Amino acid sequence: MHDRLIQEGSHLKTIGQGDSHVGSTRCRLYVLISETYEKMYRYYRDIRWQAILDNIKIFVSVNDKSTDRLKGRNTNIRPVYIMMVLVLGIVLFMILTRSHLASSEISSMSTGTLGKLVKFPHCQFTAGAKRCIPDVIIIGAIKCGAQALLEFLDVHPQIAAVRLETHFFDKGFDKGYNWYLNLMPISSSKDKRTIEKTSTYYLSEENPIRIHASLSEHCKLIFVVCDPIQRALSHYAYMFNFYRKSGTLAKIIEDNRYDGILKTFGSTVLNLDQQSVNETRLIVKAGMYAPVLHKWLDQFDKKQILIVDGNTLASSPAKELQLVENFIALKPFFRDDNFQLNQANNLSCMVKPVEHCVTLPSIAPTDMHVPDVEYEVIQMLKSFYMPFNKELQEFCGRLFSWA
Numbered sequence: 498m499h500d501r502l503i504q505e506g507s508h509l510k511t512i513g514q515g516d517s518h519v520g521s522t523r524c525r526l527y528v529l530i531s532e533t534y535e536k537m538y539r540y541y542r543d544i545r546w547q548a549i550l551d552n553i554k555i556f557v558s559v560n561d562k563s564t565d566r567l568k569g570r571n572t573n574i575r576p577v578y579i580m581m582v583l584v585l586g587i588v589l590f591m592i593l594t595r596s597h598l599a600s601s602e603i604s605s606m607s608t609g610t611l612g613k614l615v616k617f618p619h620c621q622f623t624a625g626a627k628r629c630i631p632d633v634i635i636i637g638a639i640k641c642g643a644q645a646l647l648e649f650l651d652v653h654p655q656i657a658a659v660r661l662e663t664h665f666f667d668k669g670f671d672k673g674y675n676w677y678l679n680l681m682p683i684s685s686s687k688d689k690r691t692i693e694k695t696s697t698y699y700l701s702e703e704n705p706i707r708i709h710a711s712l713s714e715h716c717k718l719i720f721v722v723c724d725p726i727q728r729a730l731s732h733y734a735y736m737f738n739f740y741r742k743s744g745t746l747a748k749i750i751e752d753n754r755y756d757g758i759l760k761t762f763g764s765t766v767l768n769l770d771q772q773s774v775n776e777t778r779l780i781v782k783a784g785m786y787a788p789v790l791h792k793w794l795d796q797f798d799k800k801q802i803l804i805v806d807g808n809t810l811a812s813s814p815a816k817e818l819q820l821v822e823n824f825i826a827l828k829p830f831f832r833d834d835n836f837q838l839n840q841a842n843n844l845s846c847m848v849k850p851v852e853h854c855v856t857l858p859s860i861a862p863t864d865m866h867v868p869d870v871e872y873e874v875i876q877m878l879k880s881f882y883m884p885f886n887k888e889l890q891e892f893c894g895r896l897f898s899w900a
């Protein structure tokens with residue numbers, strides 16, 4: 498069985514094997530590492546028992562007669578109690594070999610500013626339940642409706658969403674796989690895809706490399722974009738209100754950091770001479786979608802990335818949700834009559850099968866600072882973003898009303 502597994506499954510690596518006798522039955526244990534669970538199903542019939550811990554898969558063959566069994570020959574497989582004894586032995590074996598596994602994997606890791614890069618096991622099973630790291634990640638953009646997309650998708654029966662931003666790949670990568678996995682929803686269904694959203698992922702150059710190295714080679718990315726000027730205004734208003742509420746606005750303005758804001762929207766997005774756009778500011782950079790996308794395309798195939806239009810998502814969510822269904826191969830679920838447009842803010846709420854409006858930051862409308870915006874500033878931003886928007890449209894093969 499072992500040779501056949503190795504021959505047919507080039508993704509399998511043996512890291513240990515041994516013989517043992519239980520009564521008169523000779524048992525051979527193999528400890529194999531596999532990157533994917535799916536491929537293992539093909540071999541499942543050969544295997545008397547398997548266990549999964551991190552990415553260690555353990556397979557047990559009894560008397561090496563499993564290949565005979567596949568060919569339909571009769572075998573003298575001993576009763577279930579033998580297997581139970583083996584299970585206990587193997588659990589011990591797994592514990593003893595974990596430290597060895599860790600060090601053998603480290604040889605293929607990259608360290609340095611990227612952190613340890615290693616393919617994460619997709620799911621872990623405990624007490625009949627399963628947790629899986631994401632199949633799909635919504636990587637941004639800030640203030641374009643990524644949260645609305647996530648919350649609506651979570652109503653789909655095949656989706657298990659992480660409601661809070663984990664920031665694992667941009668801020669918590671050194672916390673490691675188990676920390677990340679424990680943030681994932683528990684699911685008992687085989688059919689569910691796990692989805693995570695952190696709106697700042699798209700901005701960091703390390704994230705595409707880390708996500709590509711850690712998640713399944715089949716993982717998918719969703720990038721929600723929107724009118725970059727509207728986005729910048731929303732971002733500015735959010736930060737202004739946030740810092741004012743926390744009493745740190747004056748300090749933020751004084752610090753003049755690239756990710757901070759200044760007293761006015763114009764002074765934040767323009768250079769000191771007021772004649773050109775300051776592209777070193779986060780608030781400007783966060784709307785330059787095409788250059789950002791290049792970093793992701795260095796790691797991922799174009800087919801693995803879906804661009805969603807956040808402006809359309811606000812007014813006609815079903816249209817964008819259907820694109821997502823198609824992209825991640827979900828059963829059709831979302832229709833126009835699931836949603837209703839709220840005339841007060843021009844944003845859609847779900848009305849069925851559940852009533853759900855996406856919660857916006859808890860700042861009372863009366864306290865909300867709406868930035869003053871000069872016509873010239875908008876014109877400068879328009880010309881600045883135009884080539885990036887054009888490139889994005891070419892990439893998507895789709896026109897956006899705001900581009």
Ligand SMILES: Nc1ncnc2c1ncn2[C@@H]1O[C@H](COP(=O)(O)OS(=O)(=O)O)[C@@H](OP(=O)(O)O)[C@H]1O
Nearest residue numbers: 639640641642643644645696731810811844845855
């Ligand atoms: N259906 C629905 N409900 C609520 N909000 C919606 C919806 N569709 C899109 N949007 C837009 O989402 C904007 C906030 O974006 P995000 O949730 O992605 O912001 S964040 O980056 O995660 O903080 C938010 O921007 P602001 O209104 O300026 O706050 C909305 O315009």
